[in-house]
Amino acid sequence: MRLIDSCKFHGPAPDLPELPAVAIRELIANAIVHRDLSNASFGAFTQVVKAPSKLILSNPGGLWGITERQLGKTGYVRNPVLLDMCSAYWSSLDRGACTGIPAARQALAEAFLPEPYLRDKVVQFQAILTPLSILSAEQLQWLNEIPGAATLTAAQKHALVTMKSGKPMTNATYPGMFPMDSTQVRSELQELVQFGLAELKGTGRAVEYYYKMAGGEPLRKATSSGEKKHISMQEKQQGILGALARADRSLTKQQLQNETGLSTDQQKAAVPPSFGTPARSCLARALFA
Template sequence: MSIIDVPEIIALIRETGTDNPHIALHPAATGLPENLDETISAFANMPEGGILILGVRADDATCEAVGVWDIRAAQEGLNFTAQKKISPTVQLGDIELAEVEGKVVVSCLIPPQPSDLRPFRTTRNGAVHIRGGEGNYELSENEVQALQHQQGIPTHEREPVRGAELERDLVAELVDRYLAAELENSPRIRSLGREQQLIRTNVLDGETGNPTLAALYAFGVHPQQFLPTLTVKTHALPEENPRQGTPLINPREFNGPVPDLLDQTLAWVATQKPPELPAEAVREAISNALVHRDLSTPSRSLFIQVTWTPGGLSVSSPGGLWGLTVSQLGNAAARTRNPILYRMCATITSEAGHPVIGSPSLGVTQMRRSLAEAGLPGPRFLDGVTRFQTLLPTMPRLSAADLDWLRGLPGSETLSAAQRHALVAMREGETISDRSYRREFRVDASTARRELQELLNQGLVLIDALPRDTLAGEPRATVYRLAVDGNPAPGVEKALDAPMMTAAAEKFPVDTPEEEAPAPAAEPSPAAQGGSRRLSQDEKDNLVLEVLRDARDPMSRVEISELTALSLGQLNPTLAELRDRELIEFTEPARSRRQRYRLVRR
C-alpha cells in the first residue's frame, strides 16, 4: 500500500490552485531538477518534513503528470543528492512509484530530521533553505543564527540587560506580586535578603545586578528603551487576499511590558469588531505570541505582528515552535521556550484584569474548544521555522433558526464546524464534493473523507454522481446532498452570505507578498441580492450570463460566485451546463489552475 497518494495530491493542487509548503513538485521529464538539493535540504530543515514528487509539472497555468525521464535514475538521484549534496546527510523515507494519467512519477517522503542536526546546507554553496508559500526560501545569515539558537535549552531570557536598573526600570507592584508567589512556593529562600531573593528568582542577574531580559520584558516600565523590537505591531487589511501595496488600515505599534502589550493588543482587536471570534481564543493566541516568542539575539530585531482581515485574525511571532511540532500542539505535554518568563507572567494580570497566562494545561485545547462552541473552524498553526503563526478564522454566524434545525439532527452534538456549515449549505439546495469540502475548509483529504463519511453513516447526506467533474474537467465526481427535509421555514433569511463557505487558509495574509488578486469586473447583479427562496436552474443560468455579459474581462469562479451570490455548490453545475450549451467557454486549458470564463462570441 502506498504511503503517498500522488493522484490525490495532484487533484487537490488543481482544485485549490495554491502552493502547499509541505509538497514540492518537479517535472523531471529530461533529468533531475537543478535545485533538487535545495528542496530536499529545505524539507529537512522543516519540523515536519515534506513530500517531494518528480514527474509532475505545476505552474500558474497547469498541474499535470509528465513522467520522469528514467525511473531508476530518478530513484538513485534522490538518494545520491540526500547523501552527497547536503550536509549533514538527510535520511530519506520511502521512495514510491505511481502511475498518473499514463505517466510514471516518483515520490519521496522526507521525514522529520533530528533538530540537533539543523541547519542542513547544500554543499555546492553552503546555503540554508526552508519551505514557504512560494517554494524554497533561502535564509539570511541572521535567520540561520536564529535557527541554530533553537537547538538545546534556550537561556537568553536570563541574560542581564546592560544599563537597566531595578528601582528605576521595573514596576515594583509587578515584581512584588511575582516574588510573593515564588516565596510561597520556595520556603528555603524566605530567610534570604531581598536582593538574594531577586537573584534566586531570576529578576536580577547575580554578576551584574542588572534586571534580566525576562524581568524587563515582564515587569519593565518601558522595556523598549533597551530592546526596541519587543513590541506588537498591528494593522488591518480591507480584503482577504490583498494586492501587493494595498494600504494598511489602522496601523499601530504598542509598547510596554507584557501585560500592557496584551491589554493594548486586545483593545485594538476589539476595535475591528470581530463578533464571531471568542475573546478567550483571541487572548490565548496573543498571550502565546508574547510569552513564547524567541528572545535569542538574532530574533531581537523582529517584532510580533497581528493582522486583521475580513477572514479572521493572524498572530505571527519570531521563532518557530520549540520542543514540539504543530501536530503535537494540544496533544503532547506542554513545552515552553522561555520558562522563566512564563513563571513570571503566570503570577500577574493586566490592568484590564486579563490573566497573562490562562490555564497552563488547557491553552491550545481551550482555544479549540471555544472556537468550536462558537461554530467556527479550529485554529490553524503554521511553523515557518523562523516565525510561528496562529490563524483564527471567522465565518458568518449561523442563524438561530439554522442552529435549531441542526440541533434536531441525529448526532448534532458531535458535528464539527465544517459539517454544520456544509449541512446548512446543502439545506439551501447545494451539493458538496470531497474536493470542495477540502478546499472550502482547508482540511486534509483524510479529514474530509472522515467527516463526510460520518454524515453519510448518520443518514444526514446521500451520495450522487455527476456525469463530469465540474471542478477540474475530469470524467466523474461524487457529490453529497442532504438526505433529510432541508426546506427552510417560511420567512427565514439565509444564514450565510454567498458564497456559503470560504477557504480559511485563503483568508489570511502571509509573511511573503502574494500575487495580486484580480479586481472584480462588474457590480453585483441586482437579481443576485434576492431573498432566501431557492432559485430555479434558469434563474441561476441568467445570473451567470448577466454577470459575464457586463464584465470587462473573463472571470474566475470565485469572482462569479461573489457577484451572483451563488455558492460554489450552486455555481459549479451551472457553469458546466452553460458550457454544454456552448453559451460560455474556458479561456485556459481544462486543467488550468487559473481558469477563467467568458461568453461565447457568436
C-alpha cells in the same frame, strides 16, 4: 449603531463579535510567550493579520520540543522567563501551561465556530481563526434535531447548513471555509456521507457533496456520551451490500469508500474470500483482485 453621518439605527439584532474575544486573547498570548527569541529571529515580530475571511496570528520560530498533535494536551513552556514577566500583566497566563489552546477551542465551540487551524511552518508558527456567519435559531434547532449531532464538528455543522440551502460542498470549497489539510477535509466530508447526511455525486476532481434529504441509518451511531461506537463486522458487511444494492452495479473500492466511509482495509476485513453467497463472493473477488 452609529455611522459617520450620525444616523442612528435601532433594532433587536444583537451586536456579536465575529470571533470570541477569549480565543483571540489566548492565541495572541501563546504567540507572544512561545515565540523564538534567538538570533535567528532577530527583528521578526509577532503578527496579527485580519484577512477578509480569516484572522491570522503568527510568531517567529516553529514548534520546539512538541508536535502539532500535542498542542493543548501537554505542558509546554518555551520561554519560562518571558511567561513569568507577562503573567504579571496578563492574568490568564497565570493559570499555567497547557490552558490557552483548550480555552480557545472551547470558546470557538460554544460559538459554533471551527477549531483554530494550528500550523507549524518550521521558521514560523501560525494560528488561523475563521469567522463564519452566525447560525440562526432555526438552523441551530434543525442541527440539534439531527441524531448524533453532538459528534459533528463545527465545520460539519456549517457545511450541512450550506448544503441544505442547495449549495454543494467540494474538497476545494470546504477548506476555503474551514482551514484544514486535505486529509481532514476528505475525512470530514466522507463522514457526513457515512452518517447518511450527505450524498456524493461525480468522480475525481468533479466530486460534489449534497445534502441528503432522506438517508438510511448511519453505520456509526452516536452514544449518549457523544462518543462514536465501534462499527461491528455485521454493520460493515450490511453497509457494503446496501451500497451495492442501491447502485445496482459493481463499484470500485473508492466508490465503496465514498458510499460507506469504510477504508479499503475495512472492506477487505468485512468481506473475506470465503464469504458465502454468490453476490458476496463476487465482491470479495473484486476486493482481493
